[in-house]
Amino acid sequence: MFESVGWLEILVxxxxxxFILGPERLPQGAAWLGRTVRQVKEYATGAREQIKSELGPEFDELRKPLEDLRGIRNFNPRSAVTKHLFDGENPLDDLNGNGSNGGHQAKPADPPKPEQRPLAPGERPPYDSDAT
Incomplete structure (x- = not known):
């Protein structure tokens, strides 16, 4: 329930x-809050148990779609497309040298680029009229 609350939030x-309750009423307020949270948890557990006992085996049938919906929350489109198109193989692994080729061809290497050198004093930079 309080998984996302860190120590800093608790300190605040x-x-x-x-400041609100004062030092003399703070322990009483913390005890009241603890009792209230515990009571709410008991109500929720009791309601779940009552529904489970009334529905019987149908309760498990209702839980399955809810668990599927929770799985959608962690949906990664890239892994889903990779799984369905490449049977779980990641074609980028082949390009990086990780894994086997798996029947996929790696793209050819880029042609070597000409060596670049600094311009000499007074030398004009190269000009490509087609590019401008």
Missing amino acids: LVVAGL
Whole structure:
């Protein structure tokens, strides 16, 4: 329930509670909050158990689509396309030298580029009339 709350947030809440409630009422407020959270958890667990007992085996049938929806939240389109198009093989692994070729051809290497050197004093830079 409080998985995303870090120590800094808890510290801020304690300091805010100290200012709002004061040092003498802060322990009572923390105890009340603990009892309330525990009671809400018990209500939620009781409701889930009641639904589970009333629905019986149909409860598991309802949970399956909900678990599938949770899986969609972590959906990665790149891995899905790779899985369906390349049978789980990543063609980029072949280009990087990772993994086997797997029947896919790697793209040819780029032609070597001419060596670049600094211009001599007074030398004009090369000019390509087709590019401008």
